[in-house]
């Protein structure tokens with residue numbers, strides 16, 4: 051008896067699109083194992099499905115003395131320099147951070163069966179599972195798809211997770227609930243052809259208001275802030291923000307964009323970015339560089355021209371017809387909070403409960419240590435949601451969980467049950483509620499251990515939390531393992547970013563200290579870099595900085611205003627003694643990082659996959675067409691295979707290839723065969739762009755003729771064979787045409 | 801039973817310091833102490849209450865001194881490439897868990913000691929080993945064969961614990977004072 055499979059078990063529970071998509075990905079894994087797919091193509095394929103690389107996946111790891119080779123059983127690779135068997139990370143997109151109870155339980159199962167039982171919430175409301183084997187990913191995707199989650203475009207050069215304030219719909223300062231708009235945006239761009247040919251990733255965020263920080267739109271590639279003008283809903287749209295080594299605040303693209311115009315405007319931005327954005331140099335490929343290069347006015351003009359040329363798409367407004375479709379309902383009657391109870395509960399209620407606009411309800415923040423929780427804890431949280439709050443769980447950008455719709459009357463019982471699983475800690479949004487990227491723990495680009503540092507700071511600050519000055523207690527600390535800034539440290543009061551320095555011929559882990567960033571106003575201001583301090587002196591650095599602030603602030607002066615007033619110079623002087631590195635003989639501990647006793651090295655840094663592989667969309671299309679044709683051929687070769695199905699598959703492969711060429715010319719084209727044939731004829735065949743030097747336009751007619759005659763419908767074996775031959779010749783001609791175009795472009799560039 | 805993802809946990813008698821454990825696990829990787837497994841990296845989750853503690857992530861298996869269920873212990877989790885039939889895989893999982901207990905007990909400065917009278921056996925695979933009575937019965941003969949070697953002449957009790965949403969989890973209890981090293985010797989005999 052053959053073993054059961056998740057594919058069979060879940061058939062019928064996934065959407066047909068997801069079923070095909072995951073089967074295709076599994077097919078690509080098989081092709082890669084047979085050596086039929088190239089590394090770069092496979093790497094971008096898996097990245098676009100959320101299967102990311104991890105530290106040491108190049109098969110090298112320092113043990114503190116020497117760089118050792120990790121000899122994995124299979125000699126295969128899953129990307130340039132990436133070992134097949136090496137553990138990787140699965141990034142699971144949680145749009146707007148919204149999780150249902152069932153979805154949370156499925157995550158718990160996956161973490162247990164394929165990972166290390168830990169679910170990790172990221173600063174972009176995703177959930178990441180680490181130490182995953184590539185061959186497990188299709189089943190993981192199936193189990194997620196069965197509860198409506200896709201990992202598609204969680205990584206790679208495309209539109210990443212669409213984020214939104216965790217308080218959307220329950221917040222007292224929002225203009226309106228951005229959830230349905232963010233959801234419409236996510237659905238519209240998922241797999242959209244206009245977002246497949248970017249040189250880098252593209253991040254979109256929504257915020258319900260300008261004043262509060264939750265949406266963090268100012269450091270996104272595209273941000274939308276809810277706004278009502280003359281009673282009409284719309285958004286202030288900003289573009290070109292980003293963190294990284296050069297943080298840039300997004301610029302205003304439109305002061306007010308009516309809600310129904312948001313998707314076409316965003317699509318126009320995406321098309322301009324795809325067409326003109328940098329593709330060769332990854333370091334300059336984010337949209338912020340394009341906006342900078344063109345200037346905002348020219349960028350706006352190009353977007354406007356693009357917008358005017360867009361073909362109307364009914365999906366622009368389709369998901370806006372019913373704005374209540376995602377509304378959540380409380381499952382318990384609302385009531386005020388108790389005013390008495392255990393001191394720990396009252397402290398928790400003060401910091402971790404935010405009153406909702408709906409009277410008697412609160413959003414509870416479950417503070418997760420470093421964004422981590424276990425499968426067992428996930429199930430307990432699911433139970434809490436089932437008993438008290440319902441499906442409205444949201445992952446937050448501060449790596450916590452927000453549980454909405456908690457009745458004040460249930461708060462104490464809820465807190466007691468949180469205490470049972472170790473998550474009753476107060477202090478959400480305070481100095482002990484820190485954010486950290488994965489850093490050297492698992493990230494290939496990590497320079498210093500941001501998680502190790504954060505764990506250490508948290509341990510120390512939790513011990514003295516109650517004695518801290520009130521303003522100090524409310525500061526935010528965020529750490530990134532390198533300049534890519536995934537820990538969002540630029541927007542923290544006190545931020546750290548990993549760097550390395552040399553001393554006495556050895557490497558010493560350091561952190562750059564960044565002060566005075568603003569979390570409020572959607573990350574309204576970035577902090578000042580004051581200088582690099584050895585990792586092991588960072589706890590003292592926090593102490594010195596906060597003491598200096600408390601001793602020298604003016605009446606009521608905020609930390610940010612203080613930093614602005616005293617400036618970098620003052621702090622440079624203060625940090626100077628802490629920048630001294632003791633010799634190796636004096637104190638070896640400085641030469642290893644927090645939580646990692648190995649002697650520090652930067653030799654473990656690999657090539658990041660954040661940027662994805664640059665595989666042009668047209669090449670994806672041509673590869674996909676090849677696979678469709680192989681599939682069709684398999685059907686024809688199988689005893690009992692229906693020739694009509696095979697012939698239709700052959701025709702579909704021609705449609706896919708033709709579409710890839712049309713879109714490569716930056717022409718708009720829908721997915722249906724009629725439109726593809728029309729656009730192919732108009733923009734490729736008729737202008738002679740498909741002409742073979744020897745046979746002219748002959749191969750174009752294979753496609754156009756088959757489309758006109760529909761000979762493949764109900765085809766017998768003989769016709770199916772002919773369709774197959776014509777499709778193969780057409781696909782070969784598509785490849786040849788693309789090659790000719792590339793050569794012409796290269797010559798023109800020279 | 802085709803499941804590969806077998807897990808065995810022996811509970812710690814005394815508290816094991818996680819801070820002290822991190823360098824020990826790094827050293828295991830450096831020394832390649834498990835010759836037929838590829839040990840890759842150390843993951844420190846000691847910040848998570850009742851979590852997986854400190855782990856060695858390997859290719860074939862993970863090792864953790866965890867606090868799952870609010871009790872510290874050594875958990876060996878096979879992930880792939882286990883050899884032999886199900887009975888052989890069960891025995892191999894116990895053997896590897898016990899070897900690491902013995903290795904930890906011999907580690908200077910750790911003061912680790914493991915009890916042997918209570919063990920948790922889990923199968924982390926809901927597809928091949930659904931958490932139901934039929935699976936318990938299917939697992940029982942192989943498990944009993946290993947327990948007979950580990951605890952000769954003694955009656956071990958096997959009970960299913962946890963809730964249906966969890967992976968199949970069995971608690972084995974037996975009255976014994978034997979050390980981890982003695983159990984390991986019995987298995988290897």
Ligand code: SF4
Pocket residue numbers: 487488489490493494495496497530531532533534535536537658660
């Ligand atoms: S900031 Fe650097 S170390 Fe941290 S996750 Fe991003 S790329 Fe990795």
